[in-house]
Amino acid sequence: MHEWTGRLAGDFVTTDEELARDFDARLVESARLAFRVAFSVLRHREDAEDVAQEAFAKAHRQFRQLRDPERFRSWLVRMVWRMALDRRRGERRRSTREAEHERVRQVSTSDAVEAGERAAMLWDAIDALPEKLRCVVVLASIEGHDLAAVARLLGIPQGTVKSRLFVARQRIKDRLQWLNPTQSIAR
């Protein structure tokens, strides 16, 4: 009886330790992804870190169902995206794109000012996209994700990703053209 209880307690501790180890591995490989997805929505480092941290806390609570790495990343991306959008909606009144303004303010040379303005316009063009297209563009630009990876992360067919990406790029180019007709798109 004593042996059996000891073994049961041992199994419990081992499972707990294994879970903790697995979670840490997922954290290390997905931290940058979560942060960048949040940053793409919030454009603010501290806010993006807060949202990513909250998403990891939620993931930790449900980790028994999210042990598969692919499933974990997919769940995390969707969760971070949703949480970041919620946060942005809540804080829209507070500030308007602090990071990009700061970036523009910090630059001193005319080239840098131009780069900052260009970045601001690009963000503006990305923001103007419908959510479905924006998500695809952002994920395709993070960590060199290919079409298949983006499709897996979003749980949609690869063909859908390809067509959305095409439409999104086109709209971004059109928007940039409209914002600054004198500037070429590819520099």
Next chain:
Amino acid sequence: MVEPDPIDREIDALLDVEPSPAFLARVRADMTAQRIEAHAWLGRWTAASAAVLVVLLAIWRGAQVAPLAVPQSTTPAIAALEPSEPIVIEPIMIAPLATADVELGEHQ
């Protein structure tokens, strides 16, 4: 990689941001705190369950012991009511009717 497009390079550059070095440490600390809290909850639940179990066991034991105590206390009372020696019922003697006739005849 997704097919290269000039606009992609610019978007890549926009999203080429890194979390602060303290980010991972902060998330790990958060997870540790969550684990400790979960263990504390588990401990509290175990203690509460054990307490409930002890109370239920006590109630059950009480129910088991109570019926045994009744016969022990009532047995002497019942024993006192019962006679210590067996009752012997003696036969009732009835006088025969013929004897009475003889007595009447003698008077005549």
